[in-house]
Amino acid sequence: MRIAFVGTGNMGSALLAGILAAGQDAEEVRATTRSAESAAQLGSRLGVPTIAVEDDTQANRSAVAGADLVFLGVKPWMLAETASELDGALPDTATVVSMAAGVDLATLTSHFPHRPVVRIMPNTPSSVGHGVISLAAADEVPAATIDELTSLLGGAGLVVRIGEEDMPAMIGASASGVAFFFQLAEHMVAAAVSQGLEEETARRAVAATAEGAGRLLADSPDPAALRSAVTSAGGTTAAGIASFAEDGLAEIVARAVRAAGDRSLQMEAENREG
Ligand SMILES: NC(=O)C1=CN([C@@H]2O[C@H](COP(=O)(O)OP(=O)(O)OC[C@H]3O[C@@H](n4cnc5c(N)ncnc54)[C@H](O)[C@@H]3O)[C@@H](O)[C@H]2O)C=CC1
Numbered sequence: 001m002r003i004a005f006v007g008t009g010n011m012g013s014a015l016l017a018g019i020l021a022a023g024q025d026a027e028e029v030r031a032t033t034r035s036a037e038s039a040a041q042l043g044s045r046l047g048v049p050t051i052a053v054e055d056d057t058q059a060n061r062s063a064v065a066g067a068d069l070v071f072l073g074v075k076p077w078m079l080a081e082t083a084s085e086l087d088g089a090l091p092d093t094a095t096v097v098s099m100a101a102g103v104d105l106a107t108l109t110s111h112f113p114h115r116p117v118v119r120i121m122p123n124t125p126s127s128v129g130h131g132v133i134s135l136a137a138a139d140e141v142p143a144a145t146i147d148e149l150t151s152l153l154g155g156a157g158l159v160v161r162i163g164e165e166d167m168p169a170m171i172g173a174s175a176s177g178v179a180f181f182f183q184l185a186e187h188m189v190a191a192a193v194s195q196g197l198e199e200e201t202a203r204r205a206v207a208a209t210a211e212g213a214g215r216l217l218a219d220s221p222d223p224a225a226l227r228s229a230v231t232s233a234g235g236t237t238a239a240g241i242a243s244f245a246e247d248g249l250a251e252i253v254a255r256a257v258r259a260a261g262d263r264s265l266q267m268e269a270e271n272r273e274g
C-alpha cells in the first residue's frame with residue numbers, strides 16, 4: 001500500500017513510527033514537513049523518503065501522487081489551504097485520513113469531495129505501538145477501506161471505531177488524555193523532589209511506576225479494583241486517596257477531560273466553512 005504523510009510532526013511521525021515498526025515498507029511511504037532540517041531528521045530517524053516544503057514548493061503534491069492513503073498531519077487551521085494545495089494532485093482513488101483535532105467529517109468532506117474521508121484521533125504512544133487511535137468514517141467509506149486502515153493502524157496501537165459524536169470524549173480520554181498522565185507524573189516527581197529525593201531517582205521511579213500501572217491496567221482494565229488492591233484500611237495509600245477526595249480530584253479530572261473535548265468542538269466550529 002502506498003502511503004503519504006502530509007505534515008509529519010509530533011503526531012504524524014509517532015503514528016508513522018508505529019506503522020513502520022509493525023512492518024509497513026518504508027519505501028512505500030512519502031512524508032513531508034515544512035523545514036529542510038525536520039525533513040532530514042525524519043528521513044534519517046524513520047528511513048522514509050521525506051521532502052520539505054521549504055526545499056520544494058511541490059513537495060505535498062509530489063508526496064500524494066500515486067498514494068492509496070493520504071494522512072494529513074498539519075495543524076487543524078492549515079487543513080483548508082492544504083486541501084486546495086492538493087487539488088488536482090490527489091489520486092481519484094485515494095482515501096484521505098485526517099488526524100486534526102478540530103476539523104469534523106463534514107468539513108473534511110467539503111474539502112475533499114468525491115474522496116473517501118476518515119477522521120482519526122491518535123495519541124503519541126502510537127510511536128511505540130501502544131497508542132489509542134479513535135476512528136470515525138464518513139458514511140460512504142467502503143467497509144473494505146476501513147478494514148484495511150484498521151489493520152494498518154493496529155500496528156500503532158488499539159484502534160477504536162466510534163461515531164463522530166464520541167470524538168470529544170475520546171480526545172479527553174486518550175489523545176489529550178495521555179498528557180494528563182504525564183502531568184500527574186510531573187507533579188509526582190516534583191512532590192518527591194520537594195521531600196528530598198534526587199530528581200533523577202524520582203523521574204525513574206515515577207516512570208517505572210507509570211509503566212507498571214499501565215501494564216496492570218492493560219491486563220485488567222478495572223482501575224478501581226487495581227487501586228483497591230493497593231489500599232490497606234488505615235494505611236498509607238488510604239491517606240493519599242483521602243487527600244485526593246478532600247481536594248476534589250474527581251471533579252478536577254472531569255473538568256479537564258471535558259475542557260479538552262469542548263475545545264475540540266470549538267475548534268471544529270472555527271474551522272468549519274461558511
Ligand atoms: N500532538 C498530538 O499528541 C496530537 C495531535 N493531533 C493532531 O495532529 C496534527 C499535527 O499536530 P502536531 O503533530 O502536534 O503538530 P506539529 O507542529 O508537531 O506537526 C505539524 C507538521 O506539519 C508540518 N508542516 C507545516 N506546514 C506544512 C506544509 N505547508 N506542508 C507540509 N507540512 C507542513 C510541520 O513541519 C510539522 O512537521 C494536528 O492537526 C493535531 O490536532 C491529533 C492527536 C494528538
Ligand SMILES: O=C(O)[C@@H]1CCC=N1
Pocket residue numbers: 101171175176
Ligand atoms: O492539543 C492538541 O490540540 C492536540 C490534539 C489532541 C492532542 N494534542
